[in-house]
Amino acid sequence: MTKFQSALDHVHATLSDLREQGVELRASAAALTRLADTPTAAKPVPAPLPGSSPVSAKAGRLAALRGPVLACTLCPHLVKSRTQVVFGVGNPEAELMFVGEAPGEDEDLQGEPFVGKAGQLLTKIIVAMGFTRDDVYIGNVLKCRPDMPPSDSGNRKPKPAEMATCLPYLRQQIDIIQPRALVALGATAMEGLLAATEPMARLRGRWHDFHGIPLMATYHPAYLLRNQSLTEKRKVWEDMLLVLEHLAKPISERQRGFFLPAK
Numbered sequence: 001m002t003k004f005q006s007a008l009d010h011v012h013a014t015l016s017d018l019r020e021q022g023v024e025l026r027a028s029a030a031a032l033t034r035l036a037d038t039p040t041a042a043k044p045v046p047a048p049l050p051g052s053s054p055v056s057a058k059a060g061r062l063a064a065l066r067g068p069v070l071a072c073t074l075c076p077h078l079v080k081s082r083t084q085v086v087f088g089v090g091n092p093e094a095e096l097m098f099v100g101e102a103p104g105e106d107e108d109l110q111g112e113p114f115v116g117k118a119g120q121l122l123t124k125i126i127v128a129m130g131f132t133r134d135d136v137y138i139g140n141v142l143k144c145r146p147d148m149p150p151s152d153s154g155n156r157k158p159k160p161a162e163m164a165t166c167l168p169y170l171r172q173q174i175d176i177i178q179p180r181a182l183v184a185l186g187a188t189a190m191e192g193l194l195a196a197t198e199p200m201a202r203l204r205g206r207w208h209d210f211h212g213i214p215l216m217a218t219y220h221p222a223y224l225l226r227n228q229s230l231t232e233k234r235k236v237w238e239d240m241l242l243v244l245e246h247l248a249k250p251i252s253e254r255q256r257g258f259f260l261p262a263k
């Protein structure tokens with residue numbers, strides 16, 4: 001990575017942090033990255049996940065929904081730019097479902113949500129809660145990567161109209177899975193789900209309602225990668241403790257103490 005690209009990545013990260021904190025941005029990240037030329041290589045579309053046998057009713061309904069979503073052309077500009085639709089992954093019988101805003105570059109290439117560095121951190125959070133990635137379901141409000149000019153790297157925030165167009169697919173996934181709790185990762189996901197425009201600092205730490213299903217809001221893992229203070233990690237962890245309590249999962253003293261300052 002060149003120093004120039006590193007500097008641009010830093011600017012992107014700072015813009016994202018400001019957005020997460022609710023600061024209205026007027027600078028265009030796309031305009032900044034237009035200066036860089038980092039073409040990406042497309043990978044072949046991976047084979048669909050093998051179904052379990054016998055296929056549960058929920059798995060069958062998700063599989064039936066998957067085909068039309070993978071072929072969706074409702075957003076012509078995203079159809080042109082995407083490598084593939086990122087449908088969602090996980091356990092059709094999940095009690096807990098995580099919802100992000102949209103696929104990024106890694107997810108667009110691999111066809112799975114949360115597979116980059118932020119995804120690896122989400123996996124750590126899931127494991128710290130006592131689950132595996134296969135126990136939960138992970139999806140995004142927008143199922144195609146927001147388009148970028150051909151010479152640009154990085155990712156952009158999905159537009160409200162794009163999220164509104166795609167949201168019915170997520171609603172169908174949630175209707176099928178019927179998780180006992182949803183976790184929205186980041187302020188943009190909350191905007192897509194509930195049209196909430198408050199900063200995450202005011203949205204997190206309390207339950208919201210998404211069509212009858214309790215919804216916890218917390219910071220996006222990418223935010224934690226950029227803000228590695230114990231205080232910020234603890235905030236996310238306290239949100240997850242609320243989720244575990246809601247699900248009536250056992251919580252050890254060690255888990256309760258994660259990210260507390262040493263005495």
Ligand code: SF4
Pocket residue numbers: 069072073074075076078079085142143144165166
């Ligand atoms: S973002 Fe959603 S609605 Fe738009 S083309 Fe992709 S799958 Fe279809």
